[in-house]
Amino acid sequence: ITQENPAITNADFEVKKAWYALDNLMINAGMKNIRFWRRYQIDQRSGVLAAFCVKIWARCEAGEPEKTKPAVSAGTCMRQGEIPKMARPAVLTIAGSTYEVKYWYQVLEHTVKTVYEKEPQKFDRIVREYPGYFSDDPSRYKSRIGSYSYKSRFGRYQIRDMCLNIVRLVGWNEEVWCLTCE
Structure with missing residues (x-):
């Protein structure tokens, strides 16, 4: 633009x-x-x-006031679409492992941890794809995995999209990743 x-x-x-x-x-x-x-x-x-x-641009019919959207329904996987501002992560399921999460950064940390544990030989590909987010210096960022530190404090959309991209980078189907919110 x-x-x-x-x-x-x-x-x-x-x-x-x-x-x-x-x-x-x-x-x-x-x-x-x-x-x-x-x-x-x-x-x-x-x-x-x-x-x-x-x-x-609010979504509304001509002449009708905007309808309020319902909150995220329980059990809905947040793989795509809008994430309501007040939605809070609750349960992350990835590759058969389930984690209770309260904060968005925990979603990314559990995703990174699970991928690292299950696909350590493919993890370098993730590091190469995200050079500004992963570092060989363990003290550079607060979050750590193996010999790397990484940045994990992002907004809800960036966390979700980054997690799904990480899953795709190691060759998994995105269906193995599911986040439900409350």
């Missing part, structure tokens, strides 16, 4: 990042900090844009 789109339409990502850094739109401000432009980053940005759209 930029007024300069015709000028940069076929440019590579590094050139576009320089344009975004100079852009006045707030939505583009974060683009200058992105190191890679891969599927995960594109999906992440799409989620952010979708959340802005939902906030800005």
Whole structure:
């Protein structure tokens, strides 16, 4: 999203990042900090844009007030779609293991732990895919797994999407991951 789109339409990502850094739109401000432009980053940005759209343009029928949405129904897997702002994680099931969780960061920590324990030989692929989130320095981030530390404090959408992407990166079907909220 930029007024300069015709000028940069076929440019590579590094050139576009320089344009975004100079852009006045707030939505583009974060683009200058992105190191890679891969599927995960594109999906992440799409989620952010979708959340802005939902906030800005209320869903309502012509002339009718917006209907209140019901809370998340019990037992619903939160693999896709909207996560209500007040939804709190309750139970995470991943690859046959079940964990009670109270906070969003715990969802990511249990997902990382389970994948690390069940697929240690594939874990380097996750580290390579998320170079800004995983480190060989065990003191860099608060959360740790094996010889790595990693960043685990994100918003609900980023946590869910990152967990599902991690599951896909090791070759699992996303059906093995299910988060229910209260």
